[in-house]
Amino acid sequence: MEIDFWVERWNSNKIGFHQTRINQYLVYFYGEKGPPADQREKFKVFVPLCGKSKDMLWLSQNGYKVFAVECSDRAVKDFFEDNALNYKHAKKDHHGLYQSSDLPSMIEIVQGDFFSLQKKDLDDVTDIFDRASLVALPVGMRKNYVNKMAELQKSGQRTLLVTLTFDPSEMNGPPFSVTEEEVHELYATDFSIEKLCFKDVINEETGLRNRGLTALIETVYKLVRK
Ligand SMILES: C[S@@+](CC[C@H](N)C(=O)[O-])C[C@H]1O[C@@H](n2cnc3c(N)ncnc32)[C@H](O)[C@@H]1O
The missing domain is CATH 3.40.50.150 (Vaccinia Virus protein VP39)
Structure with missing residues (x-):
């Protein structure tokens, strides 16, 4: 499943993996069981292979900063536009960087290849939420x-x-x-x-x-x- 495969899926709107509801485990472990709401500004959640997941919206609305990566430009723009969020676009290293401060906590999405991220990109990340990311990859790519x-x-x-x-x-x-x-x-x-x-x-x-x-x-x- 190379990047071209996914970009084509987004461009032809074959995105059956996209969920319109928030992931129940995220809500349970980061809501009910998570840190108190007034301490969440210390947490930054990395969402790899994020698509236009509404889970990012929930995280930001619930006080967590969000950092994400997605290869499809269409998916990233759809995320902001579907959710009526203003965003800025800039170049960062070889990637596109989309940022929105409309919600209580900043959402940043790198548009590019997950495999080209560097350790410094995750420096202030505390948590990672992997839904439909590891399982999106064939066995040869999972390692x-x-x-x-x-x-x-x-x-x-x-x-x-x-x-x-x-x-x-x-x-x-x-x-x-x-x-x-x-x-x-x-x-x-x-x-x-x-x-x-x-x-x-x-x-x-x-x-x-x-x-x-x-x-x-x-x-x-x-x-x-x-
Ligand atoms: C199955 S979808 C899951 C999306 C999201 N995690 C969700 O829960 O809706 C996998 C996503 O990973 C993206 N993707 C696949 N390979 C990638 C890579 N190497 N770098 C960045 N994004 C990638 C695809 O474009 C697609 O949006």
Whole structure:
């Protein structure tokens, strides 16, 4: 799944992965279970491969600064325009940088390749929210993605990772099935791993059911960079 594949998906509006509602695990772990609202300005959440996810809106509205990366210019512009947010556009290194200060906390989206980010870009990031990012990548790219995540992060940075597990013979990705065993293979060297919860979501995911899935488990992990 190279960048051209995704840019084409955005340009032809084949974005079945986009959710109109806010991710329930984000709301639970960063809302109810998260830090008190008046302390959230100290937190900055990195959203890799962000698309035009409404989760970024929720994070900013709930006091968290947002830093994100997305390869599609269309997706980034759609995020701001769909949500009626003013934004500034500038060049940063070899990337485009979009910034909006309309909401309580700043949202910054780098338009470019995740793999070209540098450690300094995540310097003041405290948390990472990975929904539909690791699972968007085929098996051959997942190791590179996790290696890059390890390279970018410093000790103590936390990730909320949401994976999907299903029988891969029932459907071609993306999204791709990622088992608990694979999560350990990918992350255990550089991250501590805590499984927070899992849920059978086949009845909620009608799009994936229509693509042939008969069973689907969503699992949430907390990872901490060692
Ligand atoms: C499955 S979508 C998920 C989007 C978002 N996380 C969400 O929950 O809606 C994956 C996104 O990653 C973007 N993407 C894929 N490869 C990328 C890369 N190397 N660098 C930056 N963005 C990338 C795609 O354009 C797409 O918007």
